Amino acid sequence: MLTVQRAVSLRPYTTFGIAANADYFAEVASETDLQTLLQLPDLAKMPKLMLGGGSNILLTRDVPGLVVKLSIGGIEVVREDDLHIYIRVGAGVNWHELVLFCVDNNYAGMENLSLIPGTAGAAPMQNIGAYGVEVEQLVDHLEAIDINTGEKRRFAHADCQFGYRESVFKHELKGKYIITSVTFRLDKTPTFHTRYGAIQETLDEMGITDDKLSIRAISNAVIKIRRSKLPDPAEIGNAGSFFKNPEIPAAQFDALKTQFPALPGYPTTEGQVKVPAGWLIEQAGWKGYRHGDAGVHAKQALVLVNYGRATGNEILALAQQVQESVNRKFGIAINPEVNVL
Template sequence: MVNIQSHVCLKPYNTFGIDVRARYWVEVNHEDDLPALLHLTEFLDTPKLILGGGSNVLLCHDFDGLVVKMSIQGIDVVREDDEHIYLKAGAGIVWHELVMYCVERGYAGMENLSLIPGTVGAAPMQNIGAYGVELEQIFDSLTAVHIKTGDIQTFNHADCAFGYRESVFKHNLKGQYIITSVTFRLAKQPTFHTRYGAIRETLADMGVSDENLTIRAISDAVMHIRRSKLPDPADIGNAGSFFKNPEIPQTQFEALKAQHDDLPGYPLADTDRVKVPAGWLIERAGWKGYRSGDAGVHAKQALVLVNYGKATGDEILNLARQVQSSVQERFGISISPEVNVI
């Protein structure tokens, strides 16, 4: 039976380190506990916030409802064929631990997603991605519990309506389901993704050539890059990339490129749009290293907003809005938060 607590401090449970409280709090370790919890009469109409690693939320005030901390564990091979391993992981598994589990066993597909903070259950909601790979490329299915009915449902790839940092769980089904496990389709023979970012250069510095390339080498390269650019939440409160990289029309990109010849751009397949790094835009707008009180923009990566100690959620949010307005004014580009503001 789950243990429901009251007036719990959420500072240890969000990587921004925002000091707010939950009116009610419960930790769920087994999928079977959820239906009974959700049918408790006193909590039927209570607002609910589902937390994994707390690495993609900005908490701006106390939560006057029930916070459900998902801690379901377990990693199991559920089936395999000649080309793929199908691996089921509990929603509470730390994402990077799952990546390392796969790298150590030679299951290919996750290596570019090394060191992304958070847990497995939150990954499909956000369709997490990095260095040329997105979760949807290795996704098979997930199980989720309907918050109102307690029914368990399976969602396949099409059901999830994945997009860039998007899924059906952020739109049509927002707040309706709690993800309990995710099944991934991983390759027995790897397809290497080395074109995005500084992966090739980092591999070369590591002495890795195309002839001796492995998924472990790519994972090591990605971890090196991330550690050199991104602050550790254990040291400085942050939620990783705060903004999505905007996608703009090719014509707009070319016009901006004529004014800023070092503007990076990544053409999107089968479209007339180009993805532009939000970090570059923010840095060029003059925000890199900016600090107001304990809220700031990281000195090494302008895409990351940080809490140097005692910043409130509202202070971080106000800074984010200033950055958005500045980028819009200078470049005519709207940048949207990747982080969920609560």
Template sequence: MLNIQSHVSLKPHNTFGIDANARYWVEVANEDDLKTVLQLTDFINQPKLILGGGSNVLLCHDFDGLVVKVAIQGINVSREDDDHIYITAGAGVNWHELVQFCVQRGYAGMENLALIPGTVGAAPMQNIGAYGVELEQVFESLTAVHILTSERKTFTHAECAFGYRESVFKRDLKGQYIITSVTFQLNKRPIFHTRYGAIQETLTEMGVSDDRLSIKAISEAVIRIRRSKLPDPSQIGNAGSFFKNPEIPKIQFDTLKDQHPDLPGYPMGDDVVKIPAGWLIEQAGWKGYRSGDAGVHARQALVLVNYGNATGDEILLLAKKVQESVHDKFGVTISPEVNVI
């Protein structure tokens, strides 16, 4: 049964821990309830904010409309063939729980994406990725409901138009659909990705040799790395990586490399090189910076943090200062990965 509440605090529902309020709030546990909410006369013209785990938003003010918390659960095997197994998960399923579900059953492809905060429904919106793997590599399709018409639509891989930390849902279809379930294509025979970041080094520290390599070992290595570098949102408010890693022309990278020999770079093809935003921010002197309760994490400069009572505006002001500083020093623009509301 639907329970629409008014004047609800969003502080427990965003990992930054920002104290903002929703004029109206509702949690939906299935697609039918979602459609019912969208068709209610009193709310048809209300602005709507869709929340999953609240791990990729920065709330800069109260939301004067309806916040819809998508809590659709369920993980099941939808079909399989000789090489793949297809898993469908509700949009409200915790992402890490889905990864562990697959790893424990030997379904390969998601292991590098372990411990990413958030829910399944939010994952394709920004094409989440980590340690050399992006969601689009295991994505098959999704279902979504149109906010205005309540029409249900299935989106294929091509229709999602994935890019680096983005999709059609952050561009042409922004604010038009609510994702209700996602289907993933996992491999029965694993393809290991161990060259990115400190995965290989961590596997060695764990005593995992090449002949004992498994998706479970890779998942455990990724979890160990993330826990050592990234703050726990239950302890310090944050939304993980605040900025995207910028991609710049190779000619610009070569010039910067001459000036800064330690600058890391990852060739992306088409004479484009991706560089770590965290390295740029750290070199610009921001690592460990704090102003009031807004700060840059002491172990990972890519993460902005709320030490207690920072407002969204204070975090956003800090983000803009970091962007300006990086651009002044390197001539490189870094863009937020987090959605500013």
């Protein structure tokens, strides 16, 4: 049953665990419920915030208007061909549970994205990625509801305008559409991505030889890596990686390399080099820093944490201090991956 509540605490609905309230709050489990909610006269002109898993947002204040928790479920195979299988996934499906579903059914492509917090609907909006794979490589199309009209629209892959941790839903169409389902194209024959991060090293430690390599083995390796260095939001409030890895011109990278020989970098396109933000933050001296209940995680400097009662503004102030420090030391701007409200 569709219910609209007043003055609801959002602490349980975000992984940072920040104390903030919503003026109005509703949870929807179907497209029909969502369309009905959007058509309610008293709510039509209110500002609206969509929440999936709440794993990529930092709240610095109470949220005016209506907060909608998307809990649209369902995973179904919609078609297949000789090479691929296509699955339609409700926006509220937990991302890691979706990855495990694919691994269990031997649908290849998502295994490197194991244990990323969040939901299927938020994945293309943010274009999540890890260990050499980005979700844009897997999206066939998605469906979304126009917030103003309640009409459903299909977005082909090209319509989403994917970029590094970017999509059209973070820019031109921000706040205009609500993603309700995503159709992913998975491979029947896997292509293994093991040359990123510590995947190959972890596979070796697990005794996985080339003849035993599988998408399940890679998924297990990624889970092991992430659990070893990333805090569990159920224990310490966080939103995973707080900053995006910056890309800088190759000439700038080469100049910095003479000053900082250990500086890691990964060539991308058009003469750019991607530099790990976590390395920059650690070298600037922030790893393990804590002020009150706001801190930088002791095992992964890319993660800002709430040890209990930090406010959103305290976390934001820390983030800004980290940004300024990295810029002073390296001349590199690092930008938040997390949405700040």
